[in-house]
Amino acid sequence: MSNDYLCQAENLCKTFDSTVALSNVNIAIKKGEIHGLIGENGSGKSTFSSIFAGIKKADSGTMYLEGKVYSPTDTIDAMNHGVSMVVQEQNTIGKISVAANIFFGKEALFTRAGFLNVKKMNQEAQKALESVGVFHIKPQENIDKLTFEDRKLVELARAFYTAPKLWIVDETSTALTVNGRDILYKLMEKQRKSGGSVLFISHDINEIMRICDSLTILRDGVVTAKLEKKDFNSDTIKTLMIGRDISGHYYREDNDEECCGDTVLEARNVSTKVLKNVSLSLHKGEILGIGGLSDCGMHDLGKVLFGLIKPSSGQVLKDGKETVKNAAWAVDKGIAYVSKNRDRESLMPICSIKDNICLPSLKNIAKHHLIAKKSENNLAEKWSGNLEVKAGSINEYCNELSGGNKQKVVLAKWLAKGSDIMILDCPTRGIDIGAKASIYHLIEELKKSGKSIVLISEELPELIGMSDRIVTLQDGKISGEFHRAEGLSETKLIKKMI
Amino acid sequence: MDKMVAQFIGKNKLNMKETVRNYFSFIGLLIVTVVFEFLTEGNLLQPRNLMNIFNNFFSIGLGAMGVVFLMSLGELDLSVGAIAGLSAALASYAGQINLALILPVAILTGLAIGLLNGVMIARLRVESFIGTLAMSFVVRGITTWLLNGSVGIPVSMRVFDQNSIKIFVFVALLVALFLLFEFSAYGKQCRSVGASADAARQSGVKVEKVRTMAFVISGLMCGLVGFFSLVRTCTASSKTGNAFEFDVLLAVLFGGMPLTGGWPVKFRAAILGSIAMSVMKNGMSLMGIDGLTQQIVEGVILIAIVVIAFDRKSANVIK
Numbered sequence: 001m002s003n004d005y006l007c008q009a010e011n012l013c014k015t016f017d018s019t020v021a022l023s024n025v026n027i028a029i030k031k032g033e034i035h036g037l038i039g040e041n042g043s044g045k046s047t048f049s050s051i052f053a054g055i056k057k058a059d060s061g062t063m064y065l066e067g068k069v070y071s072p073t074d075t076i077d078a079m080n081h082g083v084s085m086v087v088q089e090q091n092t093i094g095k096i097s098v099a100a101n102i103f104f105g106k107e108a109l110f111t112r113a114g115f116l117n118v119k120k121m122n123q124e125a126q127k128a129l130e131s132v133g134v135f136h137i138k139p140q141e142n143i144d145k146l147t148f149e150d151r152k153l154v155e156l157a158r159a160f161y162t163a164p165k166l167w168i169v170d171e172t173s174t175a176l177t178v179n180g181r182d183i184l185y186k187l188m189e190k191q192r193k194s195g196g197s198v199l200f201i202s203h204d205i206n207e208i209m210r211i212c213d214s215l216t217i218l219r220d221g222v223v224t225a226k227l228e229k230k231d232f233n234s235d236t237i238k239t240l241m242i243g244r245d246i247s248g249h250y251y252r253e254d255n256d257e258e259c260c261g262d263t264v265l266e267a268r269n270v271s272t273k274v275l276k277n278v279s280l281s282l283h284k285g286e287i288l289g290i291g292g293l294s295d296c297g298m299h300d301l302g303k304v305l306f307g308l309i310k311p312s313s314g315q316v317l318k319d320g321k322e323t324v325k326n327a328a329w330a331v332d333k334g335i336a337y338v339s340k341n342r343d344r345e346s347l348m349p350i351c352s353i354k355d356n357i358c359l360p361s362l363k364n365i366a367k368h369h370l371i372a373k374k375s376e377n378n379l380a381e382k383w384s385g386n387l388e389v390k391a392g393s394i395n396e397y398c399n400e401l402s403g404g405n406k407q408k409v410v411l412a413k414w415l416a417k418g419s420d421i422m423i424l425d426c427p428t429r430g431i432d433i434g435a436k437a438s439i440y441h442l443i444e445e446l447k448k449s450g451k452s453i454v455l456i457s458e459e460l461p462e463l464i465g466m467s468d469r470i471v472t473l474q475d476g477k478i479s480g481e482f483h484r485a486e487g488l489s490e491t492k493l494i495k496k497m498i
Numbered sequence: 499m500d501k502m503v504a505q506f507i508g509k510n511k512l513n514m515k516e517t518v519r520n521y522f523s524f525i526g527l528l529i530v531t532v533v534f535e536f537l538t539e540g541n542l543l544q545p546r547n548l549m550n551i552f553n554n555f556f557s558i559g560l561g562a563m564g565v566v567f568l569m570s571l572g573e574l575d576l577s578v579g580a581i582a583g584l585s586a587a588l589a590s591y592a593g594q595i596n597l598a599l600i601l602p603v604a605i606l607t608g609l610a611i612g613l614l615n616g617v618m619i620a621r622l623r624v625e626s627f628i629g630t631l632a633m634s635f636v637v638r639g640i641t642t643w644l645l646n647g648s649v650g651i652p653v654s655m656r657v658f659d660q661n662s663i664k665i666f667v668f669v670a671l672l673v674a675l676f677l678l679f680e681f682s683a684y685g686k687q688c689r690s691v692g693a694s695a696d697a698a699r700q701s702g703v704k705v706e707k708v709r710t711m712a713f714v715i716s717g718l719m720c721g722l723v724g725f726f727s728l729v730r731t732c733t734a735s736s737k738t739g740n741a742f743e744f745d746v747l748l749a750v751l752f753g754g755m756p757l758t759g760g761w762p763v764k765f766r767a768a769i770l771g772s773i774a775m776s777v778m779k780n781g782m783s784l785m786g787i788d789g790l791t792q793q794i795v796e797g798v799i800l801i802a803i804v805v806i807a808f809d810r811k812s813a814n815v816i817k
C-alpha cells in the first residue's frame with residue numbers, strides 16, 4: 001500500500017435491481033489533492049460517493065483509508081473516520097437555529113448537567129462560520145430565515161468543523177451563486193493545503209478543469225478514464241463522459257438577432273416585494289434571456305409573468321390586451337412555466353411520467369368529460385418519445401428518473417399542452433451535459449416553430465449562447481439590455497449585474 | 499440524511515410497499531370474512547345476514563366514497579358524522595312542513611356544510627384535521643340545540659328504506675363517483691394536488707377550487723347518509739351519525755387508503771374497505787359482542803392498520 005494515497009476503492013460493484021450502478025470501479029485519491037469525479041446523470045458518481053460516505057453499502061469490493069480497510073457502517077461512522085460529505089440537495093434541519101444545525105448531534109459538547117449552554121454553542125458556531133469565511137450569517141438566527149445559498153454555507157461550515165481527512169463535495173456548486181462558489185473553492189484549497197483531500201463531484205467541465213488536480217470519469221458505472229491536470233481537455237472529457245463526440249454544436253450557432261413579430265407577453269411597470277417598476281416585452285419567435293444574481297428578482301419575474309405572483313402594482317398583459325390573472329388562466333391561454341425548483345414545483349415525484357405529462361392537458365383530451373386511458377397513453381408516449389425521456393415505461397415514477405430526464409418530462413408536459421409562450425427558469429440547472437445539449441436544441445427548435453421563450457438563467461454562457469436579447473436585473477430593477485451579437489461577452493453582462 | 503437514505507434504498511422497498519398496498523384491501527377483506535365466517539359458525543354468509551351487512555355497508559360506503567376525493571388531497575374530514583346528524587335533523591323539521599322537502603333539505607344541508615368546510619380549508623388555510631374536528635363540534639352543538647331530544651317523521655317515509663331503492667342509489671352513485679375519480683379531469687386533479695399542490699398549481703390546476711369541491715362532495719354524501727338514516731328510523735336524534743366519522747375513516751384505511759393522498763389513492767379502497775368494515779361490525783354483533791367492546795376492537799384495529807400499512811418515515815400520518 002503506497003502512502004501517497006489517502007483512500008482507495010478497489011473493484012467496487014453495486015447494483016439496484018437489474019441496473020448496474022457501479023461495475024469494478026477503482027478510484028484512488030492522493031493526499032493533498034482535489035480529485036474530480038465527473039459523469040452524466042446516472043453514471044454512478046453519486047452512488048460511489050454515498051458508498052464512501054457510509055450512506056450505502058457496496059455489493060462487493062474493498063475500500064481503504066490511510067492504508068487500512070475501511071467499511072463505514074453509516075454516515076456517523078464515516079465521519080468518525082474523517083470522511084464528511086456535502087450534498088446537492090438541501091440538507092439542513094428546519095425551524096432551529098443556525099448553531100443548532102452546525103452542532104446537530106454534537107450538543108453534548110455544550111451540555112453541562114443536562115443543560116445546553118446555548119451561548120457557548122453560538123460562540124463556537126460563529127467560529128465555525130468564520131473559519132469557512134462566512135461572516136454575514138448569525139448563529140442564533142433561525143435557519144428558515146436564510147436563503148437557499150446561506151443554508152448551503154451553513155452546511156459547509158458543519159462539514160468543515162469536523163476537520164475531515166476526505167471531504168466529499170457532491171454537486172454542491174450548482175446550488176451556489178458566484179459568491180458562494182468562491183467560498184467553496186477557497187475551502188477546498190484550504191483543505192488541500194492542510195494535507196487533506198477533496199472528492200469533488202460536478203457536471204460542470206470548466207469548473208472541474210479549473211479546480212481539480214486529477215480526474216476520474218465515469219460512464220454507466222464504469223471508469224472510462226483517469227486524467228491528470230496536464231491532460232485536461234474539455235472536448236476529450238466530454239467525449240469520455242458521453243461516449244460520443246458532441247463538441248461544437250451546443251448552443252445556437254447563428255448570430256442573427258431576429259427582431260421579431262408582435263409583442264406576445266408584456267410586463268408594464270411591475271412591482272412586487274422584490275421587483276421595482278419592471279417593464280419588458282417578449283415578441284413572437286424570440287428568446288428573451290433574463291440574467292442577474294440569484295436574488296436580483298429574476299425568478300420572481302418569471303412567476304409574475306406566469307401569474308403565480310400578483311404584482312403589487314403594474315400589470316402583465318398577454319397579446320397587449322388581456323391581463324394575466326393567475327396560473328390556471330395563463331395555462332389556458334398557452335403560457336407555460338418551468339420552475340427553478342424542479343422537484344417541488346414542476347413535477348409530482350411520486351407520480352408516473354404519464355400522469356405528469358397529461359396534467360395540464362386533461363381537459364383537452366377529455367371526451368364528454370371523461371378521459372380514456374388510451375388517449376392519456378398516446379399523449380404521454382408521443383411526447384416522452386419525442387423528447388427521448390429515458391425510462392422503462394411511461395408508468396415509471398418520476399422520482400426514479402435522473403435530473404435531465406425529469407426536466408424532459410416537465411418540457412414534454414408543456415409541449416403536449418401546445419403552449420406558445422414558454423417561461424423557463426434555469427431549465428438546465430443540475431443537468432448533465434448530454435441532456436443540456438438536447439434541451440438547448442429543443443429551445444432552438446421551439447423558436448424556429450414560432451414559439452416565444454423567456455429564458456431565466458444564472459449561467460451567463462447559456463444566456464449569451466441562446467438569447468436574441470438579454471435583459472439584466474439588479475436589485476429588482478432592469479439594469480441593462482443586450483442584443484445578440486458576436487462580441488457579447490460575460491464581462492459586459494457582469495458589469496450590469498453587480 | 500434520511501431523505502437520501504430513503505432515496506437510495508428506495509427502489510426495492512417501494513415496490514414491496516406498493517405490492518402490499520395494492521393487495522392490502524383484498525387481503526384485509528378476505529381475512530376478515532374468513533375469520534368471522536369461522537367465529538360465527540357460518541352464520542355470517544347466510545343470505546338473510548348478507549342483507550344486514552348490506553344495510554350496514556350502505557351508509558359507510560356512501561360516506562367512504564364521499565371522502566375519497568378529499569383523502570386523495572391528503573386531507574381528512576372528521577365532520578362527516580356531524581353533517582349526517584344535522585342533515586337528518588333539519589330534514590325532519592322540513593318534513594313537518596312538507597314531506598317532499600325531506601330529501602332536498604338533507605342534501606342541501608350536507609352540501610352547505612361541505613362548502614363551509616371547503617372554504618375554511620382551501621381559502622382560509624385551516625388544517626383539515628383541526629378544521630373539520632372543530633366543525634363537527636359546532637354542527638353537533640347546533641343539532642342538539644335544534645332537536646332538543648328527538649324529532650320524528652311519519653312512518654310512511656319508510657318506503658325509501660327499501661333495499662331496491664338503496665341498491666339502485668348506491669350503484670348509481672358508485673358508477674358516477676368512480677368515473678369522476680378515475681376518469682375525469684377533476685379526479686386526476688385531486689390526486690395531483692395531493693401529490694404536490696405547487697406542481698399542480700403551476701400546471702394550471704385551480705387548487706383552491708379543487709379542494710373546496712372535494713369537501714362539498716363529502717358533505718353531499720353525508721347529507722344522503724343523513725336522509726337514509728332518517729327514513730330508516732323515522733326519527734332524528736342528537737345521536738344520529740354518532741361516531742360515523744370513525745367508521746368511515748377506519749373503512750377507507752382498511753381499504754388501504756394512504757393518508758398522504760396523491761396518486762397511490764385508489765377508489766376501490768373506499769368500497770372494499772367499507773365491505774370489510776361492515777362485515778367486521780356485523781360479525782362482532784353476531785358473536786354477541788357489545789358496542790363498547792366493539793369500539794375498543796375497532797380502535798385497536800385502526801392503530802394496527804396504520805402500523806402495518808404506512809411508511810411512517812416518509813408519511814406524516816396526521817399533519
